[in-house]
Amino acid sequence: MDPDARFAYTRAMSDDEIESALRDVGHGVLSLADGNESYAIPLYHHYEDGQLFFRLGETPDDSKADYIETTETATYVVFEAEETAGPAEERGWSVIARGPIRRVPPSHPAYDIESINEQFAPIRIFDEAHDEVALTLYELEPDAITGRQN
Template identity: 45%
Template sequence: MEHADYVYTTGMDDADLEERLRTGDHGVLALADGDDAYAVPLSYHYDGERFLLRVSDHGDAEKRQYLETTDTATFVCYDTTGDESWSIHIRGPVRQSDRDIDEGTLNEWFPPFHLFDEAVEDVEFVLYELEPAAVTGRETVD
């Protein structure tokens, strides 16, 4: 691979990190159970203080198992448009939130949920909070 294509990237400053997290709404949560890894796309809400994840609960025991066994989770959000790209990694403990959020607030904070083969009445949501112990962002250099 003598001449692989590449682009230069640089670290994001705090203002860019904050803006990307506040305006985004989805990414991938990576979890672990011993030597086994599990990653799941999720919607999130970030208000500058809390990083909340909306997790569907429809009898998916595997997802719940990994949420319970993960000490340090990693959430990745990213975007790429043409030659421009960025990514943010958030690492920290993830725990079920004790916040009582009504359905209207959930609809305001999160985009519509994508159903697959579940019936609407069979899906419930559980909020999890990711405590950002480390946040790293990178973006392409012009």
């Protein structure tokens, strides 16, 4: 170990702090896998009653759905870091949720378009035409949620 390495001690976040972070910060990174290939997607989420919902825009040549299908345990990371004058003052936190991810059936009450528009930022598209993008709702049911902060 390098004796000049700096460390910042962290502490576990309480369940209430974790819930607040997931409700208040509506974006993170979803990590998926297919064998030894990984895929990470920056996403907006909606957190409600212990469930994380994601709205994805999928196109015919998109690989997100393929990775979701092959992922047994997805990992979702939400974090914030406070900019400071120097490294010694840095503050931040992170929440990691792990569990199975599944497509929400269109008959599910969460699929109400008015609610979806209220709960999520607008879907980001690039060069695709609107009619080429299928809006799909997914749910991650966390087996474990941990949070750390300093």
